[in-house]
Amino acid sequence: MTEKPISLGGIHHAAYRCRDAKETVEWYGRVLGMDYTTAFAEDHVPSTGEYDPYMHVFLDAGNGNVLAFFELPNQKDMGRDENTPAWVQHLAFKMGSEEELLAAKAHVEAQGIDVLGPTHHGIFKSIYFFDPNGHRVELAADIGTDEQYAELKRVAPMMLDEWSQTKKAPRHADWLHEIARKEHASGKP
Template sequence: MKRPRGLNHVAYVTTDTAATKRFYTEILGMKLVGHAIDDSVGSTGEQTRFLHTFFEMGDGSCIAFFEIEGQLLDHHDSPLPRWAPHLALSVGSMDELNAAHQRLLGEGIKVRGVIDHEGTWKSIYFFDPNGVRLELTYQVRQLNDDDAAAATTAVAQWISEHTTSTS
């Protein structure tokens, strides 16, 4: 199988489509480009009414949300550490990252960063209204074969240290 050529969309849950639409269109500048509304879930056959919305980024890929009738929990309620699951979105320059940082602060959104990750990425972190942790990141340099080799070594070591005989 060939590797996928890119991201079409990633989907999250919302309990407030109005707040989600405002955040992604007015604050992050994305465009609402599509929706699906149905009384059953095509991929499972479950009888559940939902609205599925799609917000487009500059490269054509989307962040999507399901508002599911009767669903009262969102990503605020996850048992996972709040910092772990997140979506990193690219910006084209440090100027763009700094401008986004100021814009978010101006909207009253709590922002962490700018964080320097290994001299490769510079990032800011914040939450959307649904509790989805977002990262805006500027990639300072391209990853190369040395990075891939170091990652392969680190992953192999991690697996050897963290895998039990029953795994």
């Protein structure tokens, strides 16, 4: 057996549920500038054969990334996993720079949407808000150095092992949090 029996070419698309396909397509176009590219609508689910009419819409998220949504009118109203905090499950999109992130924040707020952040994560900064379906959206701008990313990759196995044993935050990357604390103390966004 080879070390990597499957060679992935990236994510084809990530799919989520929406309340209203048209509203979702319009919101992602207006707020995030995504182009609506494709739709599939069926009365029967191709993979299972069951009767469950749906509209499946696809949006271009840039760089070959595709975000898709299903509207399922015959299913119970969509909800969220009440056992998982609202901040955990989210869609995160990459921004080109910190300046673009701040401009995006102003744009989203001008749409009448509440925005949290920017939040400093040491090697990237993010803003957060919710789409009309209740999905949390994150826009993130990388700000770390090559050395910082290399160090995070180096300590990742140790952090995972320690977490698996203790279920407490490993301290292998405390330096990362110190960067964010210092910038926050200085009053930078």
